[in-house]
Structures are given as C-alpha cells and as structure tokens.
Amino acid sequence: MPAATAFACASTPIAEVARVMQKARAAQRTFANVDQARADEAVRALAWSIYKPEHARELAELAVEDTGLGNVADKIRKKQRKTFGTLRDLLREKSVGIIEEDRAKGIVKYAKPMGVIGAVTPSTNPGATPVNKAMMALKGRNAIVIAPSPLGYRTTERAVELMRSELARIGLPADLVQILPAPVTKDSTEALMKAVDLIVVTGSQDNVRRAYSSGTPAIGVGAGNVPVIIDESANLSDAATKICASKTFDNATSCSSENAVVILDRIYDRAIAALTDAGGYLCTAEQKAAVRDTLWQNGKLNRNIIARDAAILARTFGLPAQAEGARFFMVEETGVGREHPFSGEKLALVLTVYRVSDFAAAKDKVRAILDYQGKGHSCGIHTSDMDRARELAEDLDVVRVLVNFAHTFGNGGGFDSGLGFTLSMGCGSWQKNSISENLSYRHFLNITHLVTVIPEDKPSERDLFGPHWDKVGL
Structure with a gap:
C-alpha cells in the first residue's frame, strides 16, 4: 500500500476510534479486578480533579468562553455541588464482588464491569457531565471514552x-x-458508539437516536420542559424564591429548569407579585411579542441569546430600563403547542406563566405542556396538600414529580432530595429512553446471579386460578 494511502487510512474516524479503544481496553483489563477500595480511590481522584477550587474555576471560565452558555459563578457551583453529591452517593455503595444477597430466594448478586463505556456529552455542561459519567463508569471498574459536543471540546x-x-x-x-481526538464528527461518534460496550448519551435527541440504532446497548436521556404548579395552599414567598433560584441558575441551561409556571386563579395576582419580588419582570403583551421575535429565529431558538445574562436579554429584547435589574422575565400564555413557542423549552431566563381556574385545569395544562415537549421528564408543584402531589404522580406520564422544590436543585439529586446525584435523567419510554430514573453507577454494571436451591414455592392451581374459575367457571 502506498504511504499516502496508508496515512489516509490511518486517519479515518474508524482508525482514530480503534486507536483510542485499544488503549481503553488495555487500561480496563488492568483495572477490572481491583478491589472496592481501589475502585473508590479512582472515583475520589476523578472527583478531586474537578472539585479542586482552581480547577472548578478554570473549567467554568473555559466553558463560558467556549460556548457562551451560562455564567462562571454558577458553573463553579454546579461542578462542585454535583461532584460532591455524586461522590457521596458512590462511596456509600458497593460495586465490587457481592453487592446484594437474598437468602429467602437463594440469590446472590455479583457486580462485574461492562468494559469500555462511550459517553456523548453536551455543550451545556462540557466539564461537569464528562466527570460525572467518568466517576460512575470507574465505580464499576470500566474505562470511558468521551465524545464531547464540538462547541465544548476545549473544556x-x-x-x-x-x-x-x-x-x-x-x-x-x-x-x-x-x-475522542478533534474534530469530533458524526462519523467518529458513530464509530465510537459501535466499538464500545455501552453508550450513554446526554445531549441532542439526534445523538440519542443514533445511539439506539448503533447496535450497542445504549442509555439516552430526554429533553426537559418543566412545568410547575402553584396552588392556593402554597407558601407563595417560598415558592417564588425557589423558582427564581432554580430558573436563574447558570442562566437556565439545565434541563430541569422551570419553563412554565401554572398558577391557580385564586392566588394568581399574589403569586405574580411574589415572583416579581423574587426578581421577575412581567412583560406586557407588546413586550412578549418582542421577546418571541428575538428568542426564536426561523422557528428555532436563537443561539446568540440563549443562556445569556438577564441584563443582556433585557437590552436585546428592547425592554425598558427597569427590566435590566430583573433576574428573569415572565410572559403570560394561554395556548400550548407549535403555534405557542413559549410553551416549549427555552434555555433562557424566560418563564411562561399560565392562569387556570382550578387544580383540575392546572393538571390538564401541565399534561398538555408535557405532551408537547418534555413528556416523561418531570414536573413540580408548590402546595401544602400532598393529595394533589400524589394525584400528579398517579396521573401524569413523568418520571419525577417534585414537591416544594427549587426544581433544578432537586431533580438531578440534592442534599435534601432522595434522588441520586446525576447530570443525566432518564425519561422512560415516554421519550424512548431505556431508563426511567436518574442515571447511576448501577447502569454501568453487569450482574452475575448465583442461584441456590430453596424450599419449593409452588402454590396450588386453586390458589392461582380460583378467582377466574369462580367468575366464569372451568
């Protein structure tokens, strides 16, 4: 083969991925049989790499500089908070040897590594998400190869x-x-998807679909578009403070950020006042039109203004001077669907507000919003009536219903939330995801079941078929 041809072949995406995979498999073979203490030592090391204050700042500054999304202070907080919480979760669990034993059923479960994990990561979290996934992967004694968003590659x-x-x-x-070596392309990402033992995708739904069609076991997550109800029993000041904190965190880059608030008519004016006191600015109908025409260009979100600071948005939207001091902007809406873009995910400091007659109407509105975008992901409610929260959990097609939370800080794990810390949230079959829970280290394990004989557990035919016989006969 001529030298030029050999060089061209060697530089193809498949060849690049093959070189990376060869190194990953060699490294994973040496790591596959370490004990729990050594696996946890690796997890601590990865956590410290981003939690270390100077590193957290460096990566946050790089991310904002490269992507233009979010803000440095919140990205530092996100990196440290998510990493610290994930480390807490991981160090409390076993991932080596026997991880579960059920003596009554005669089953003992042994954890085994999967091998090499492929991770596709988004531009919204180019530092935090890769480390989060790497911690989970190495907890299971795997290696990991990351295919980042090109926009966040340097970070x-x-x-x-x-x-x-x-x-x-x-x-x-x-x-x-x-x-993956730069430049990361669809070809190189697809080659990685086919070469690894598990692919985990956080980011575009196009990448999620590619992962599921790659022939490799895949975990993808869905898009968010979180609607939150405020009912008449809510502590309005507390609800508004939490919604503001969550909505404004990292300039609304999180998929768990509130995109719509559905307020019952009885307390609507007071709730709007509380949201205004917390830092919101309620746009007039004319201002709403200006926001719409600026935030969307040719039917798509305007890449130049999403996840920007509030003061920049106020000037870009052409809002009056008093709006420049606001922390987020509210627009009133009635409709849901493609003709009502404010009913969808905005990735910006814009909060859609709906006024509804009662709780039944609020639940219907939340269902309509999720059916349009974000089905399966999550919703929330601010209330003192847990029966209403339970009703949402029973009736709505979502994986998570959060009660009285700042949504961003509870949905992906929190120190006052029992959900595991993660930056990847499964949305179930509602968004064609393979998991309906928060991504965790358990998704990076193979499990061997040791099965021993137990006393026979065989009911009679009458025990099982009796109700049917009694109703319709033999």
Whole structure:
C-alpha cells in the first residue's frame, strides 16, 4: 500500500476510534479486578480533579468562553455541588464482588464491569457531565471514552486532562479516561458508539437516536420542559424564591429548569407579585411579542441569546430600563403547542406563566405542556396538600414529580432530595429512553446471579386460578 494511502487510512474516524479503544481496553483489563477500595480511590481522584477550587474555576471560565452558555459563578457551583453529591452517593455503595444477597430466594448478586463505556456529552455542561459519567463508569471498574459536543471540546479536553493526571498520581492508568481526538464528527461518534460496550448519551435527541440504532446497548436521556404548579395552599414567598433560584441558575441551561409556571386563579395576582419580588419582570403583551421575535429565529431558538445574562436579554429584547435589574422575565400564555413557542423549552431566563381556574385545569395544562415537549421528564408543584402531589404522580406520564422544590436543585439529586446525584435523567419510554430514573453507577454494571436451591414455592392451581374459575367457571 502506498504511504499516502496508508496515512489516509490511518486517519479515518474508524482508525482514530480503534486507536483510542485499544488503549481503553488495555487500561480496563488492568483495572477490572481491583478491589472496592481501589475502585473508590479512582472515583475520589476523578472527583478531586474537578472539585479542586482552581480547577472548578478554570473549567467554568473555559466553558463560558467556549460556548457562551451560562455564567462562571454558577458553573463553579454546579461542578462542585454535583461532584460532591455524586461522590457521596458512590462511596456509600458497593460495586465490587457481592453487592446484594437474598437468602429467602437463594440469590446472590455479583457486580462485574461492562468494559469500555462511550459517553456523548453536551455543550451545556462540557466539564461537569464528562466527570460525572467518568466517576460512575470507574465505580464499576470500566474505562470511558468521551465524545464531547464540538462547541465544548476545549473544556472537555481540559477536564479529561485533569482526570488523567489525578489517576496517574494514584498509580492507575490514565487511559481509563480518554477523549475522542478533534474534530469530533458524526462519523467518529458513530464509530465510537459501535466499538464500545455501552453508550450513554446526554445531549441532542439526534445523538440519542443514533445511539439506539448503533447496535450497542445504549442509555439516552430526554429533553426537559418543566412545568410547575402553584396552588392556593402554597407558601407563595417560598415558592417564588425557589423558582427564581432554580430558573436563574447558570442562566437556565439545565434541563430541569422551570419553563412554565401554572398558577391557580385564586392566588394568581399574589403569586405574580411574589415572583416579581423574587426578581421577575412581567412583560406586557407588546413586550412578549418582542421577546418571541428575538428568542426564536426561523422557528428555532436563537443561539446568540440563549443562556445569556438577564441584563443582556433585557437590552436585546428592547425592554425598558427597569427590566435590566430583573433576574428573569415572565410572559403570560394561554395556548400550548407549535403555534405557542413559549410553551416549549427555552434555555433562557424566560418563564411562561399560565392562569387556570382550578387544580383540575392546572393538571390538564401541565399534561398538555408535557405532551408537547418534555413528556416523561418531570414536573413540580408548590402546595401544602400532598393529595394533589400524589394525584400528579398517579396521573401524569413523568418520571419525577417534585414537591416544594427549587426544581433544578432537586431533580438531578440534592442534599435534601432522595434522588441520586446525576447530570443525566432518564425519561422512560415516554421519550424512548431505556431508563426511567436518574442515571447511576448501577447502569454501568453487569450482574452475575448465583442461584441456590430453596424450599419449593409452588402454590396450588386453586390458589392461582380460583378467582377466574369462580367468575366464569372451568
């Protein structure tokens, strides 16, 4: 083969992925049989690589500089909070050897690594998500190769560099964590999807669909478009404070950020006043039109203004001077669907407000919003009536219903939330996802079942068929 041809072949996406995979498999073989303490040591090292204050700041500044999304202060907080919480969760669990034993059923479960994990990560979290997934992967004694969003490549590359350095410091192979060489393309990402043992996708639904069609076991997550109800029993000040904190965090880049608030008529004016006191600005009908025409261009979100600071948005939207001091902007809406873009996910400091007659109407509105965008993801309610929260959980097609939470800080795990810390939230079959829970280390394990004989557990025919016989006969 001529040298030029050999060079061209060697530089194809498949060849690039093959080189990365060769190193990943070699590293994973040396790591596959470590004990629990060593696996946890690796997880701690990865966590420290991003939690370390100077590293958290560096990656946050890089992310904002590269993507233009969010703000540095909140990205620092996100990196440290999510990493700390994930580390807490992981260190409390077993992922090596026997992880569960049910003596009554005679079953003992042994955890085994999957091998090499492929992780597709988004531009909204180019530092935090790769480290979060790497921690979960190495908890299960796997290696991981990350395919980042091209927009956030430089940030993810630096995060991987920091993780590799910390692994080397404790004597583990740096190649347990790798990044696809730049430029990351659809071809190289698809080649990775086919080469790994499990692919986990956080980001565009196009990538999720590609992962599921790759032939490799895949975990994808769905889009968010969180609607939250405020009912007449809610503590309005508390609800408004929490909604503001959640909506404004990292300039609304989170999929768990509130996109709509559905308020019962009886307390509507007071709730709007509370939201205004918390930092909201209620747009007039004319101002709403200006926001719509600026936030969407040719039917798509305007890439130049999503996830920007509130003051920038106020000027860009052409809002009056008093709006420049607001922390977020409210627009009143009645409709849901494609003709009503405010009913969808906005990735901006714009909160859609609906006024409804009663709780039944509120539930119907939330269902309509989720059916349009975000079905399966989550919703919330601010209330003192737990029966209403339980009704939402029973009747709505969502994985999570949060009660009296700042949604962003509870949905992906929180220190006052029993949900596991994660940056990837499954939405079930409602969004064609393979999981209906928060992504965790358990999704990165193979499980061997040791099965022993137990006393026979065989009911009689009458026990099982009796009700049917009694109703219709033999």
